[in-house]
Amino acid sequence: MTTEIDNTSSTAADTSSIPVLEEERVTAITALESEFGELITHFRRVVMDNANRLSPGMLPGAYKTFTTIVRYESSTASTLTDVLQMDKGQLSRTVRELEELGLIQRTPDPADRRSMLLSATEDGLTRLAVARRPQEGAMLRRLADWELDDISTLTALLHRLITVTREA
Structure with a gap:
């Protein structure tokens, strides 16, 4: 519903x-x-x-x-x-x-x-x-097991969010 x-x-x-x-x-x-x-x-x-x-x-x-x-x-x-x-x-x-x-x-x-x-x-x-x-390297260690596509998708989505937030 x-x-x-x-x-x-x-x-x-x-x-x-x-x-x-x-x-x-x-x-x-x-x-x-x-x-x-x-x-x-x-x-x-x-x-x-x-x-x-x-x-x-x-x-x-x-x-x-x-x-x-x-x-x-x-x-x-x-x-x-x-x-x-x-x-x-x-x-x-x-x-x-x-x-x-x-x-x-x-x-x-x-x-x-x-x-x-x-x-x-x-x-x-x-x-x-x-x-x-x-x-140093904390992000590398934390995301080492993530799929490369997931990292790329998160990066693209964050960039998109930042872009629309700046426009507001």
Whole structure:
């Protein structure tokens, strides 16, 4: 039996754009949200542990900023505010902290001398590798028995979900 859930009535939050969905779909989406919540909790724990190994007391936001700089190899503050969706004041404080810890350095941007490029120091890269070492290969070990098609399907579906989420 398919029961339709009417999500089109307006409440305190604007729900007028939510489509009418059958009960099974609502249940499946709710279960997916729950699993994502568990996954996010796990990754927050990993990030907190890595941040503390990188520098005791480091906040996860500073760790995320640092790993984003590492991923981009070098970046301007403006790019980081866009990528991390962080306000300029918070980013400025975080960059100063990372610089004081010797994890990043500033160099003039050759494309725009008014701007500075932020990049990881050699010490920062070494410390990050040490901080990440405990869970290196964890995903490889956990998915070693999965079918290759399942891994590919999960990857494609996550990419698709991220794409539609960004459009919202």
